[in-house]
Amino acid sequence: MRRTLTVAVATAALMLLGGPLPVAGADGSGTARAADGWSAREAEAFWTPERMASAEPVTPGVPGTRAAKAGIGENFDGIPVVGRMFVMQGGGAYFCTASVVASPGHDLVLSAAHCLLGPDSRQVAFVPRYTRAKPRPYGMFPVLRGTNGRPKVWIDPRYPREGPDRAATVDAAFAQVGPDAEGWRVQDVVGANRLVTGATYTHARVELIGYPATSARPRRCHNRTTKFTSTDPGIPGSFLRIDCTGYPGGTSGGPFLAHYDPQTGTGEVVGVIGGWKTGGTTPDTSYSSYFGKEIRKLYETAVAGARGA
Structure with missing residues (x-):
């Protein structure tokens, strides 16, 4: 059983955010508010601690056995740049993992396409370093909406077209997130990982962080990555592979962090859990799409879109 649910379509919109930090409301007050009315305070009112705790993973849990030479995962209290991405789909509350990626606007987060592709995704919000005990330690950052009312998410058009x-x-x-309830942008509050594209498939050490559905806290593990080339003609391509124990549903979108610095809690993001069979078929081996020129182009499109270009 694959780690993800299949969803149908996605769209992206552009909006300009400008001005100094923190971002003031249109009325000149210090209250941050998205132009379409989906503000941080409204996101916090909607995503109560109880609703967040009851959210299910976008991906169902997957049984499996421990992989040979796997890194041993452990639950921990998390790091600020990684959190849960909450989304309402079809009347249900769901989540994936997401992380902040450095950008000129200080307002972009990165996840897996299959996590944010739902045709009816609404009330989408990012919560850095979420745990059940401390559900909003750094506030909540709503994913902005475009003029069509859809979340501002950038996905390669081949993904919804080809599946x-x-x-x-x-x-x-x-995804572009708006400021928190105090008016601060996410990167200024928690920092950011640097996006790296065009690197090798093989890294001597990668920190893997995700939010398992089975845990009240996130999970971390480190191990080397290897190159995996699919022999399935229906799922062509090469991917990063890492053996780390205990990454079931909910961990999709979790970052692969090379050169991770425990002092700053940041690193170079070279992948996210997803890709081959949408992240893997057992919880002890995870995959990522290779971050090459396509992902770089997608990032540049998101940066331009977030600026309103």
Whole structure:
């Protein structure tokens, strides 16, 4: 059983955010408010601690056995740049993992495409370092909406057109989040990982962080990555592979962090859980789409879109 649910379509819109930090409301007050009315305070009122705790993973849990030479995962209290992405789909509350990626606007987060592709995704919000005990330690950052009312998410157009198997090599998505309830942008509050594209498939050490559905806290593990080339003609391409124990549903979108610095809690993001069979078929081996020129182009499109270009 694959780690993800299949969803149908996605769209992206552009909006300009400008001005100094923190961002003031249109009335000149210090209250941050998105132009379409989906503000941080409204996101906090909607995503109560109880609703967040009851959210299910976008992906169902997957049984499996421990992989050979796997890194041993452990639950921990998390790091500020990684959190849960909450989304309402079809009347249900769901979540994936997401992380802040450095951008000129200080307002982009990165996850897997299959996490944010739902045709009826609404009330989408990012919560850095979420745990059940401390559900909003750094506030809540709502994913902005475009003029069409859809969340501002950038996904390679091949992914909704060809589906998660044929387009598994581009299973990544960027989303623009608005300021928190105090008016601060996410990167200024928690920092950011640096996006790296065009690197090798093989890294001597990668920190893998995700939010398992089975845990009240996130999970971390480190191990080397290897190159995996699919022999399934229905899922073509090459992917990063890492053996780390205990990454079931909910961990999709979790970052692969190379050169991770425990002092700053940041690193170079070279992948996210997703791609081959949308992240893997057992919880002890995870995959990522290769971050090459396609992901770089997608990032540049998101940066331009977030600026209103």
